[in-house]
Amino acid sequence: MKFIKNKKLWQIVIVIAVMAGIITGFMYYYNNLQNQLEKATTEKESVETKMNEIMEDLESTKNELDTVRKELDAAHEEVEKYKKEIEDEEAKWKRRYEEYPVATEAWIAMKAQGWSDTVCAGIMGNLMAETGGSGTLHLDWDSNGGSGYGLVQWIGGRRNTINNKYGTYPSVKEQVQFIHDELYGADGVRRQVTDSQLDAIMNAKTPEECAYAFACYYERCADFARGMRRGFARKAYDYFVD
Numbered sequence: 001m002k003f004i005k006n007k008k009l010w011q012i013v014i015v016i017a018v019m020a021g022i023i024t025g026f027m028y029y030y031n032n033l034q035n036q037l038e039k040a041t042t043e044k045e046s047v048e049t050k051m052n053e054i055m056e057d058l059e060s061t062k063n064e065l066d067t068v069r070k071e072l073d074a075a076h077e078e079v080e081k082y083k084k085e086i087e088d089e090e091a092k093w094k095r096r097y098e099e100y101p102v103a104t105e106a107w108i109a110m111k112a113q114g115w116s117d118t119v120c121a122g123i124m125g126n127l128m129a130e131t132g133g134s135g136t137l138h139l140d141w142d143s144n145g146g147s148g149y150g151l152v153q154w155i156g157g158r159r160n161t162i163n164n165k166y167g168t169y170p171s172v173k174e175q176v177q178f179i180h181d182e183l184y185g186a187d188g189v190r191r192q193v194t195d196s197q198l199d200a201i202m203n204a205k206t207p208e209e210c211a212y213a214f215a216c217y218y219e220r221c222a223d224f225a226r227g228m229r230r231g232f233a234r235k236a237y238d239y240f241v242d
Contacts (some may be wrong), residue, residue: 103137109176122210125233135232207233
């Protein structure tokens with residue numbers, strides 16, 4: 001009986017030991033699974049965080065691309081607008097040159113001197129009176145009427161100076177340059193106006209005012225001839241500017 005009891009006791013002990021081993025193994029397996037789950041959860045959260053950051057970057061990039069695309073579209077429209085304006089301006093100057101080649105060349109040469117539209121129109125009004133026939137823009141650049149020569153009908157020593165400087169037939173551009181040099185006393189050319197007279201020409205508020213000042217101080221034409229040059233200057237301004 002004692003042996004039987006001990007045998008049962010041992011069986012119980014063995015069963016308990018086996019159960020303890022099973023429980024220990026299960027706990028180890030469970031803890032291992034729990035650790036893997038936590039690790040996987042952490043990695044999942046990290047991936048989600050990175051994914052959200054990437055999505056935000058993509059959205060930001062998309063917005064930037066949309067902004068850049070709009071800016072490019074606006075720039076393209078601006079370029080097309082300026083191209084159209086340039087084409088229109090080129091066509092306008094081509095028409096002007098075909099209609100009044102000398103006047104157009106003289107205007108461009110005056111603008112190259114840095115003169116304002118008002119000054120160019122005022123001087124042009126005088127050129128129209130000197131060599132434009134009845135005040136037209138058909139200028140005779142090599143007009144040689146009497147003793148006078150060129151766009152402003154230089155005479156005497158002034159005619160000799162421009163001929164000595166540029167030859168017998170100075171070009172339109174050279175004649176405009178000579179007008180500049182006489183106004184400023186530049187490049188060895190004798191000055192024809194005082195500082196105050198030059199200011200009156202260059203700081204005139206209107207083409208008419210400039211034409212009158214140029215007629216008085218540079219051309220020094222007769223009083224009766226000064227008034228009509230105002231009207232010629234306005235005509236030139238309307239043609240080349242408006």
